[in-house]
Amino acid sequence: MTAPGPGPVLVMGAGSVGCYIxxxxxxxxxxxxxxxxxxxxxxxxxxxxxxxxxxxxxxELPASNLKLLDAPAPPAALVxxxxxxxxxxxxxxxxxxxxxAGTPVLSLQxxxxxxxxxxxxxxxxxxxxxxxxxxxxxxxxxxxxxGTGGRLAAQDDPLLRPWLPLFEAAGLPLALHADLRPVQWxxxxxxxxxxxxxxxxxxxxxxxxDRDCRLVWAxxxxxxxxxxxAAGIVPAQVLSLPPRRLPGLLRLPNWAxxxxxxxxxxxxxxxxxxxxxxxxxxxPTEIDALSGAVVRLAREHGRAAPLNERLMALLSVPRPVPxxxxxxxxxxxx
Ligand SMILES: NC(=O)c1ccc[n+]([C@@H]2O[C@H](COP(=O)([O-])OP(=O)(O)OC[C@H]3O[C@@H](n4cnc5c(N)ncnc54)[C@H](OP(=O)(O)O)[C@@H]3O)[C@@H](O)[C@H]2O)c1
Numbered sequence: 001m002t003a004p005g006p007g008p009v010l011v012m013g014a015g016s017v018g019c020y021i022x023x024x025x026x027x028x029x030x031x032x033x034x035x036x037x038x039x040x041x042x043x044x045x046x047x048x049x050x051x052x053x054x055x056x057x058x059x060e061l062p063a064s065n066l067k068l069l070d071a072p073a074p075p076a077a078l079v080x081x082x083x084x085x086x087x088x089x090x091x092x093x094x095x096x097x098x099x100x101a102g103t104p105v106l107s108l109q110x111x112x113x114x115x116x117x118x119x120x121x122x123x124x125x126x127x128x129x130x131x132x133x134x135x136x137x138x139x140x141x142x143x144x145x146x147g148t149g150g151r152l153a154a155q156d157d158p159l160l161r162p163w164l165p166l167f168e169a170a171g172l173p174l175a176l177h178a179d180l181r182p183v184q185w186x187x188x189x190x191x192x193x194x195x196x197x198x199x200x201x202x203x204x205x206x207x208x209x210d211r212d213c214r215l216v217w218a219x220x221x222x223x224x225x226x227x228x229x230a231a232g233i234v235p236a237q238v239l240s241l242p243p244r245r246l247p248g249l250l251r252l253p254n255w256a257x258x259x260x261x262x263x264x265x266x267x268x269x270x271x272x273x274x275x276x277x278x279x280x281x282x283x284p285t286e287i288d289a290l291s292g293a294v295v296r297l298a299r300e301h302g303r304a305a306p307l308n309e310r311l312m313a314l315l316s317v318p319r320p321v322p323x324x325x326x327x328x329x330x331x332x333x334x
Pocket of ligand 1: 012013014015016017018035036037040070071082083084085087090091094108109110111132133134135136137274283286
């Protein structure tokens, strides 16, 4: 036990992000309870929780040490909201029905609107936006792997400050920002590859080595960056490259991309975006939280974002068939 934190942590949505971050906090001494679905909880009951990372780190929590719930319940000094964007409203309503007013709820979700969606459904709770920069994959029941690096970020709030030593002790330092929106948009611009990856049907690394796919991603980014310009939002740097230089890197021929993007290509060869898993399992995707946010921001500023709009249409059909990079370029007119 190193830094138990100011009180019990409740993970709302025990999946890749919730189990990884909750598990690391528990390993650092926090009392953590995991609210999730039978599919994940049964795996945790059978196998315990094993967390690994790119640097060879490994944390093991035996099943007997895991507190698993099928619905939220007090006590919770901090909630980590880790459901997919489409489930935010319902999860927030469940939290609001059982937790005392003022409980901090930190959204560790992608997109830029989840904390506001949660706040609208749970106005008495203190819903705060956060950002997870790394990829976390479910390798099997109770097995979660962090495949990339980076630093957690959240909106600065007095309710979060007492938790910083715990996150630090867990090896997940949390940076607090006076305004998280530029950080969220910086991540969203990168996440525009998720739909490209999901539609391609390829593992991430293979997809990144397909220049046609990269040209599509670059075009989606350029469109989003132009919308952000119009909105006066300067996206923060989340990867090792400033957001505005990323499209140029992606457009390079393969030989140069392999050389200059070596770090980006350091990914487990089996890794896929979680949107690819959503498509494979017939689950709703987060396309509305990503491309949808670009389209909405464009409209707010009297503009259009036709590429992101067309991408949403491609993903709006149930179980879309895989579209290779070249066909995707044709479909989007890139
Ligand atoms: N995985 C990553 O690498 C990564 C990285 C950064 C950010 N993110 C973001 O983090 C968020 C979570 O992603 P994830 O990959 O961790 O998703 P995930 O693995 O699907 O985990 C979410 C889990 O929460 C469950 N859930 C949904 N509503 C619930 C409720 N009301 N009560 C209890 N459990 C509920 C889901 O079950 P159902 O499937 O039944 O809904 C699912 O098992 C997303 O916004 C994602 O974009 C993910």
